Amino acid sequence: MKSHAKKLSIYNSLKGEKLIFKSLKDGFVGLYVCGPTVYSNVHLGNCRTFISFDMVYRYLVHLGYKVRYVRNITDVGHLVDDADEGEDKIAKKARLEQLEPMEIVQQYTLDFHKVMENFNSLAPNIEPTATGHIIEQIEMIQAIIDNGFGYESNGSVYFDVEKYNESHPYGELSGRKIEDLISNTRDLDGQSEKRAPLDFALWKNASSDHIMKWSSPWGVGFPGWHLECSAMSTKYLGEEFDIHGGGMDLKFPHHECEIAQGTASNGKAPVQYWMHGNMLTLNGKKMSKSTGNSILPHELFSGVNTFMTKPFDSMVVRFFMMQAHYRSTLDFTSEALAAAEKGYARLTEAMATLEALNTSLESSTSVNEMIESFYSAMNDDFNAPILVANLFESVKFINSVNDGKATISASDRLLLQTEMSAFVVDVLGLAPSVSGGEDKLAPVMDLVLDLRQEARTNKDWTTSDKIRDGLANAGIIVKDSKEGTTWN
RNA sequence: GGUCCUGUGGCCGAGUGGCUAGGCAGUGGUCUGCAAAACCAUCUACAGCGGUUCGAAUCCGCUCGGGACCUCCA
Structure with a gap:
């Protein structure tokens, strides 16, 4: 464990303040993140959350924690309509497309994995599915019933919110009072199976034509949505x-229900630190599948979409996201992406420059302080935008050294190289994209640039510029400097 | 309607009771055969009105705007 690990503070949504992070077990962290419902392609807004927590996971690992990172796949259980006449999203989609539910699940799970890989997001240690944990969910429901917080009604089981609220505060995470919730609940049909409108489903009775269903002590049915996360987090990370x-x-209500379910089933609040990532907006509005205000990752990479003027690389998108704090909303615009693209190029170029930098006996600036600034940024509730700003201070320094206006010692160069790479590649997860086929291109470029250099030596600017412009048309930028000519 | 968040310069975004993040764009230089890149310098800010304070963009109140949740949602 790095000494910096002791200084990490995290904004805990439950307390509403930043607190020094202390794990339950020294050196170990249990991290659970709500994953996607795989009934359609993940859009960019979904991705932001997963990328944010990928960054959190990466930094915890960087600090030396042994992290068990669990992120679920929801493949059953989201009710489309009001709970009383609910139909699960996956089942509905399956009916529409005449497919097996698990076909839908498979298709979009694969898509999700591909997209996350594109964003260089690390796979969680465990990626459990709701359908794979029906037994665990049934057991948890039984425990909730046994403890007096759940009741059966017509083959369905509901969580008794008001009963729970008598002994535990319901609404503490979202800052709601139960009286307000009751008075603000929408009108429901009188024939509700629920004792009270606030009660939420733990298990839903399935009608005969429902295609995803399992046997349970209460009859054939399917689990309520909030339950899977409670069951799976408990199984893999423990009751706390x-x-x-x-x-x-x-x-x-989702996380609020998780707290209630965990507490009702085993008497303990399940989570020490609640973290919530903010929304990605498009045109100033939350990105959302249901409203159509969303963009898919591949549409962004290919440039085929109505929102952006050009395609953007996944690493540029990731860098763009890292320039905003995870708790702030981030607005997605073509102009902002283009700015990020240039900034990202500058950062990666400086890292390449750093490797080849001439060294001196001493450094003209404290490299240690720079590196400390990386840690202090991330230790302040994973403040990636500050980290990026501090990285750019290093970029400036590197370029100054390259210009002969500043100096760096050999040991500092190595140190800065190691730490910048650690923060840019390992923590922010920005992997300079590997473009294939360069092996064959390199000798060709050597030849072409050789010919151009001959022309330049002969002051044959027409020929040298023709070569440079021609290469530019092919997407290869040639740069001349005192040390020679470079290209990319 | 209820609960909560937010309003920063041309754009995106940090931050915070006094020391004007950062990126992109702009302007002027240096360098260069010319470019590009880089470096140096530099211009646009803290929604409005009032209050607290020696001092507020930062705290408080009001007004106006934007957003989220209250129903599935990352």
Whole structure:
């Protein structure tokens, strides 16, 4: 464990303040993140949350924690309509497309994995599915019933929110009072199976034509949505674990229900630190599948979409996201992406420059201080934008050394190289994209640039510029400097 | 309607009771055969009105604007 690990503070949504992070078990962190519902392609807004927590995971690992990172796949259980006449999203989609539910699940799970890989997001240690944990969910429901917080009604089981609220505060995460919730609940049909409108489903009775269903002590049915996360986080991380993350929009009711379910089933609040990532906006509005205000990753990479003027690389998009704090909304525009693209190029070029930098006996600036600034940024609730700003201070320094206006010692160069790479590649997860086929191109470029250099020596500017412009048309930028000519 | 968040310069975004993040764009230089890159310098800010304070963009109140949740949502 790095000494910096002791200084990490995290904004805990439950307390509403930044607190020094202390894991339940020294050196170990249990991290649970609510994953996607695989009933359609993940859009960029979904990706932001997962990328944010990928960064969190990466930094915890960088600090030396042994992290068990669990992120679920929801492949059943989201009710499309009001809970009383609910139909699960996956089942609905399956009916529409005449497919097996698990076909839908497979298709979009693969898509999700591909997209996350594109964004250089690390796979979680465990990626459990809701359908794979029906037994665990049934057991948890039984425990909730046994403890007096759940009741059966017509083959369905509901969580008794008001009963729970008598002994535990319901709404503490989202800052709601139960009286307000009751008075603000929409009108429901009188024939509700629920005792109270606030009660939420733990298990839903399935009608005969429902295609995803399982046997349970209460009859054939399917689990309620909120339950899977409780069951799976308990199974893999324990009744109490360190960090639970997810999008801001899941705070209520989903996460509130998780707290209630965990507490009702085993008497303990499950989570130490709740973390919520903010929304990605498009045209100033939350990105959302249902409203159509969303963009898919591949549409962004290919440039085929109505929002952006050109295609953007996945690493540029990731860099762009890292320039905003995870708790702030981030607005997605073509102009902002283009700015990020240039900034990212500058950062990666400086890192390449650093490797070849001439060294001196001493450094003209404190490299140690620079590196400390990387840590202090990230230790302040994973403040990636400050880290990026501090990295650019280093970029400036590197370029100054390259210009002969500043100096760096050999040991500092090595140190800076190691740490910049650690923060840019390992923590921010920015992997300079590997372009294939360069092996064959390199000798060709050597030849072409050789010919151009001959022309330049002969002051044959027409020929040398023709070569440079021609290469530029092919997407290869040639740069001349005192040390020679470079290209990319 | 209820609860909560937010309003920063041309754009994106940090931050915070006094020391004007950062990126992109702009302007003027240096360098260069010319470019590009880089470096140096530099211009646009803290929604409005009032209050607290020696001092507020930062705290408080009001007004106006934007957003989220309250129903599936990352």
